Amino acid sequence: MQVTYLVKRLNPERERSPRFEQFSLEVGEYDSVLDGLIKVREELDGSLALRCSCRAAICGSCAMRVNGEPRLMCKTRVRDVAEDGQVKVEPIGNLPVLKDLVVDMGPFWEKVRAVKPWLEPPPEKPEREYLAPNEAMREVVGALACVMCGACVSNCTVWEVDPNFLGPAALAKAHRFVADPRNSDNAERLKQLGEYTGIWDCTHCFYCVQACPKDVAPMERILALRREAIAHGYTNHNGVRHSDSFAQSVKQSGSLNEGRLAVESQGYLNLPALLGLLPVGLRALRAGKMPSPFHHKRPGAAHVKRIFEKVEGPRS
């Protein structure tokens, strides 16, 4: 089939801003987007810079954005993504472009190194090998599938506004060790992961889940790390207070009490933060949008409460 590739190009030595270049080419029915890019490089423009190696979705080097979505180019068929015969290829986002479709993975690896990507076994050595139950390893295997391609980081909405955020790949890697029963320093790891730039900064946007070519579902692992952190007693955090207040409000009334949630997330004794809420509160009041301080129970609230008690158990 005949397609047009719109390729985002940049040669930082000569240009300040990127431009799109158009290439018309013939691709086979089962060709990947990568096959087409290699054809462009070999037959149409030898100066096109791109990274690839295994061509079998194992090495993780050909992550790029096709029509805005981050994917592995070797695992994406042209016919599945072409829109009106057009395929738009850009480098993955959130990382500095070195040339054309090649990005600097430096900041990516920096984050992975920051989460201590190795196992800390307990000091006492076992008689033979370290044993781990099958069930526990099943959880870990999912994260082990990560090929470090950077697709999840590409459209991360938090990284975009705060490059200090550890990001989905590194946090999924962190979970791989926290979930490993042979690891011995979870308390220390979780304390560190709960700080600024860590697990509580994720905004739940699902971009990384959608982007991952290996179904690692990084966001789900970040949420699992939050549960682990709470189980280890790291509860002095707005994220934990927010979750607790949310659950209490639904449990007691069947619905969310937004006013109470805003205050309780900060903590009743956190005066500076509560004062910080005032301007927004006053604006909402003036616009007639302030939720009523008298939160009514929904009909059937008693049943909702019974469901909470039954499913959550006495802890709630």
Next chain:
Amino acid sequence: MKYAWYPGCVSQGGCPELYTSMAKVCSVLGIELEELKGAACTGAGVLTERNPELADTLNARTFAMAEQVGAPLLTNCSTCQGVMSQANAKLQADAKYRARVNGHLAAEGLEYKGTAVVKHLLWALVEDYGLDNFKAKVVRPLAGLKAAPFYGCYILRPTKALGIDETPARRRYLELLIAACGAEPVDYDGKFKCCGFPILTMNEKNSVNMVGTHTLDAKGHGAHCMVTPCPLCHLNLDGYQIKAAGMKGQQINIPILHLPQLLGLALGLSAKELRLNHHIISTQAVTALAKA
């Protein structure tokens, strides 16, 4: 045409203008709504994060109520749509899990049979009502208005549970409806991104930065207003826009309309009926255009 209406917590709390405009617009379009007054909060992802089975049970309860009404569920919130779509996908695919969840519902005599259909107004209008039928009701085409769509994460991802893998056009419905109102949809980078609301209490700086980035992006592309099917996005983009302007050191002042408010203007409802005067960022730029 009848739906079991799930208004959600925010349209009954921080965004009363959404509840009113949704009810009015459906009435003008002749869509019958039976409100599920006793339905509980979906958990907005927060309860799923704490305890997936708890959140799925609360949503199964809502689905069972809709089955009793005998009509599809209608939401006016991207977040409710996403959480319910994900819960429904799980409950429909796994009969054993559904039976377990139904065990928690038995005390109230409820059982979810697995047949619920959940649709946001955005999807229902395009897929059930029909764009041509909608256009036939437009009495005040919003010519000259440039509106930037802002979808909200939960109605976009994950695409499998949301049925977007089968119906990719769901990622373009807002543009279609904006055009059906006679206005011009504005394309810009931010339309599929996060408004920042979920981390507002955890990292206000990043959250407000997102508000500033997307509102300025929309404005920079010539939009007079933004339109969202998600009241949580509205709360952040409207409520924290003044703070974002301070952070970015630039004036922003771009009104954030709920989807039914935009539709209502085109359908001839007044600004007051749509409670467009209940916003933090003034909507006058939009209502003036609608009057002209």
